[in-house]
Amino acid sequence: MTQLFEPVGCKVDLQTGAMSDATGDYQKRFRDLEGLYADADAFSAMQAEWNDTVVYEVSEFRPNERSGDLIFGVTRMLPGKVGTEYFVTRGHIHRQADRPEIYYGQKGRGLMLMESPEGEIRVVEIDAQTVCYVPPYWIHRSVNVGDEELVMLFCYPADSGQDYDCIAKAGGMRARIVDDGKGGWKQVDNAGWRMRDAATIAALYGHQQKEETA
């Protein structure tokens, strides 16, 4: 008989963000996010207390990385701000940039901050029971704009891969999400952002171009 991959049922714990039968997990600590926030002084001031704190973590189920398969998991983010700026994940575009991702809010109040290769910004608010579809080619980063943990499920094509440098090379994402002083959030410009040049943009769309001319 053909050897098939065995079905599995993974139980998600909304309190801890853990998932049973995960094949892997990783944690990001406060210190890993140095350079991401506008207010470097505020970041430094927080380091004594926060440096080793796990600010977000991911449990994932990754059957393989074969084209046509799926990877899924759970992400849990602490609430907090660096200065007025809400806690963010590092963010990424898919290495195969034409791969999408879906997120499903389960607890807390967050948003997905997205940027096209050309620098268009989109924001989708994610509360419990909101599915956010991040279409192909959108750089994306999660932001916790609430005062409790943000827990979301995610699912993406197994051959997507992640490119984290894409954001750093542009000086961050074009928009930052900050406290609006009224219990909510607002989007402000990131003064350090640099538009990608034409070659970089073409490279991000490269996978599609290759496919289309194949």
Next chain:
Amino acid sequence: MTQLFEPVGCKVDLQTGAMSDATGDYQKRFRDLEGLYADADAFSAMQAEWNDTVVYEVSEFRPNERSGDLIFGVTRMLPGKVGTEYFVTRGHIHRQADRPEIYYGQKGRGLMLMESPEGEIRVVEIDAQTVCYVPPYWIHRSVNVGDEELVMLFCYPADSGQDYDCIAKAGGMRARIVDDGKGGWKQVDNAGWRMRDAATIAALYGHQQKEETA
């Protein structure tokens, strides 16, 4: 600027099983499921009351059917039994049989009944916050074994397609899920099931074989 697909946030209503911003939906009524259950007399006896009742429905978001993209949505199933057999969906294998699917339980008590092309059976129980991974090549059907509606999210590769005949041609799935008389469920043999012949099995694995020799 390159025309990108716009991000979207779809709100899931756990009470109605509806999803905002869906691109499509479909309903199955009791009468559409004739022939699926072991007890044809019990099915007939229920028709006067149940025939036009929507026993399950699906709201989906389908950006396109391009390889590498994703389709997701929500399914809502009524509770009930035909004789002792719990309500089921029609079930399918993916037309590209090497495509997986994930389900995420949100409300109610259900299970995923799975069958390999060779006739191996697997069952994964799905309660709220259980993610079920249906790996490539598994025929799958949802069963509501609870006494309230079963609501699940699903996500699968956009180029998967569905083959519904695969089950009918074999006389159903090899196992049926029936009331165990103690408030739970048990798996029993389907007397009408016929093993697939070697050519049919090879055809179900055909996509993989083609890929491997390409």
